[in-house]
Amino acid sequence: MERTQVGIVGAGPAGLLLAHLLHAEGIDVVLLEARSRDYVENRVRAGVCEHTTVALLRDLGLADRLDREGLPHGGFSLRFDRADHRIDLAALTGRSITVYGQQEIVKDLIAARLATGQAIEFEAADVALHDLDTEAPRITWTDRDGRARELRCDVIAGCDGFHGVSRPAIPAGARTFYDHTYPFAWLGVLAKTPPSHEELIYARHERGFALHSMRSPDVTRLYLQVDPAERLEDWSDARIWDELAARLSVDGDFTLREGPLLEKSITPMRSFVTEPMRYGRLFLAGDAAHIVPPTGAKGMNLAVADVRRLAPALVALLDKNDTQLADGYAEQCLRRVWRAEHFSYYMTTMLHRAPDADPFADRLQLSQLRYTASSTAAATSLAENYVGLPFD
Incomplete structure (x- = not known):
């Protein structure tokens, strides 16, 4: 049986950043990932990095490529009533966001880990967690060569996403799920064309x-609200571009730049929170513990915030047998999680057309948008949540 201090399941942003933070403190880590390196480095995910996320990566010396290739944005547009209404993030908060794909952060973190001589066990199959309520939890898996492996740990960090094995390993009686499914989905496309606007546009349209x-x-990411039952094969490239043009149209100077579509997908919209985010010696982080709709751009940023809090808690626990931070981990993380859940719900319901919306609901939605665009107080509240609240 192999031995380590922390076994991390999942090599996404949460698992990779946690491994980096723990290694810097001299904590021994084994990092397992079910997919191949090529897969995790190229799966397109979120692209908005909060101010706090960027600052942390810079502090850790992990932002060289982000600073070269990332796209800083000091604001974004709310588009409704056939007009742009810019939310000036920099003026309202003194902070900004950076557009830099999650897969690019994953590439940077993998390179940083391998540069220190630390391995990542890619293509780990049949991963299972055992003895979580003891001081010696175990992970079993089959490696890429077909060998059965077993790892004894002091702690296990479940960073393996919503569909991973970590959260289901917690007994049903020891967890509570809070779940909300939205009555719409996003049809997302990646287009080989320069962006049509210098900043993000969130458009509310009657369609x-x-x-x-x-x-x-040179690459644009675009999304359309669709019914969750829609099929990709019913959406030709021409239909997608026509619908985007209609919903993004304004009375003014705007031309939607079209180009070849490199990728299409349909993603359901949901909010989900697990409480608590700890069971025994298992700690959950990132999408393994919570999901937000992408409207608020919070998913990856919440994962970063989780592991920033988890790393010092594990260092104190393992180096000093000090349990205070570990015992408070779930409660402290959940305060931020629920704030992000509310903000994401607010953005989603303010901008999406509910399938059963009546004229009264439509007018309320427009009233909220008009107030947000015209009130400094309302715009500031939106802006400070969007750029990222302080970690502490």
Whole structure:
């Protein structure tokens, strides 16, 4: 049987950043990932990094490529009533966001870990967690060569996402799920074309929500609100571009730049929280513990906030047998999680057209948007949540 201090399940942003933080403090880590390196480095995910996330990566010396290739944004547009209404993040908060794909952060973190001589066990199959309520939890798996492996740990960190094995390993009686499913989904496309606008556009339209984002100066990310039952094969490239043009249209100077579609997907929208985020010697972080709809751009940033709090808690626990931070981990994380859940719900319900919305609900939605765009107080509240609240 192999031995380590912390076994981390999942090599996404949460698991990789946690491994980096623990290694810097001299904590021994084994990092397992079910997928291949190529898969995790190229799966397109979120692209908005909060001010606090960027600052942390810079402090850790992990932001060289982010600073070279990331796209700083000092604001974004709320588009409704056929007009742009800019939320000036920099003026309202003194902070900004950076557009830099999650997969790029994953590449940077993998490179940083491998540069220190630390391995990542990719393509770990049949991962299972055992003895979580003891001081010697275990992880079993089958490695890429087909060998059965077993790892004894002091602590296990479950960073393996919503569909991973970590959260289900907690006994049903020791966990509570809070779940909300939205009556719409996002049809997302990646287009080989320069962005049509210098900043993100969140558009509320009577035909449904649309989002204009970007991944680089030459690649645009775009989304359409659709029914969850829609099928990709029913959405031709021409239909997608026509619908985007309709929902992003304004009375003014705006031209939607079209180009070849590199990728299409349909993603359901949900909010989900597990309480608590700890069971025995298992600590959950990131999507393993909570999901937010992407409207508020909080998913990856919450994962970063989780492990920033988890790392010092584990160092204190393992180096000094000090349990205070570990015992408070779940409660402290959940304060931020629920704030992000509320903000994401607010952004989602303010911008999406509910399928059963009556004219009264439509007018309320427009009233909220108009107030947000015209009130400094309302715009500041939106802006400070969007750029990222302080970690502490």
